Each structure stands twice: as structure tokens, then as C-alpha cells.
Amino acid sequence: MSAYTLDDLARLVASRAGSAPDHSYTAKLLAGGPALAAKKLGEEAIEAVIAAVQGDRTALTNEAADVLYHLVVLLRAAGVELSAVMAELERRTAQGGLAEKASRPRA
Template sequence: MQNETLQGLYEIVKERKENYEEGSYTCYLFQKGLDKILKKCGEECTEMVIAAKNQDQEELSNEMGDLIYHMMVLMVEAGLSLDDVGAVLEERRQKTGNLKKFHVVDKNS
């Protein structure tokens, strides 16, 4: 996935929030508010999981695209930029190979 594709989509989503356009699904989501946006993110996430479980590559790609789009709507609604999320991903990329130590619970106590 190219960075310019993500940036271009983000800019369109941001524009739709700032300027209502009749018939725009993105505008509809912003009009309905955070609860609707979160509901759609949850639905798309679930559909992505099912597609992955079914090992359907084409459907998985479609559902991942849907999830990323709805996540972008959420990002704009929450006032986050691609740079905000990109900084977190870059930080994680720098940590590649560093296995985190997980808290071990003593089930005998």
C-alpha cells in the first residue's frame, strides 16, 4: 500500500468532515456521529476476522480496505492525523525483534 494512497484517502475523508457533500457516505458517518463510526469499525473488524478465518484472500483484502477506511473516518473524527499514527508505527518498527516480556501469573496463589 502506497503512502500517497493513504494520504489521498485521508485528505478526502478530512474534506468531507469539513464540507458536507450530499450523497456522501463519509458525510453520513460524520453526521451520525461517533457511535455510528465506532459501530462500523467494529462491524468491519469482525468481517475481516471472518474472511481471514475462511482463508478467502480476496474477501480479506476487501474487508481490510473497509476497516482501514472506517479507521480513517475515526481518526478524522478524533482529530488524529496520519502522522500521529505513523509515529506510533515507526516507533514499533524500530523495536522489531525486541520480544516483550509478558507478565506471568502464578496460578497456584
């Protein structure tokens, strides 16, 4: 099992944020702002869904990695700290999933 974490990924994205966009894919995505990062996340999410529906575990593993990477890039582009997302997950998992979902305000 890998010891690589989402925090490690967030640190890597942060370290590449200041690179030249023509030398770093991460920097190129960040230079495009949240809209470009969101577009790429959406594309990768669709590819992950397709892989899951097709039962292709290898492709799903690869696409899931892409989804996580692009999500971390989007969070960085939007100025949202990964720690804030993790805190929200921790808050939500403090109670059962159905109870937590029922407690959310309706939009």
C-alpha cells in the first residue's frame, strides 16, 4: 500500500504552481484559472465513470488518479485549502451518512 497522500499531492501542486506554464502542466492549468481546472476535472470524472461502468479496474484506477490530481489543482486555482475539504469530510463522517445528508439545508 502506498504511503502517498492527498497532502503530498497538494504540496506537489503548490510547488509547481510557480513554474513556467510552458514547462509544467500544473502551472499551465493554474494559469488558466478555475475554469480550465474545472473543465479538466469534469473530463477526467466522465472518463472515470465510463471506466467504472465498463468494469475496467485498471482504467478506473488511472482515471481516479487523474480525478484526484485535477481536483487538487482546481482547489488550488479556486483558493480552497485541501485541509478545509478534509475538515468538512471529518465533520460529515461524525454521524451516519443518511443522518448527515438529511441534516443538510435544502437548496
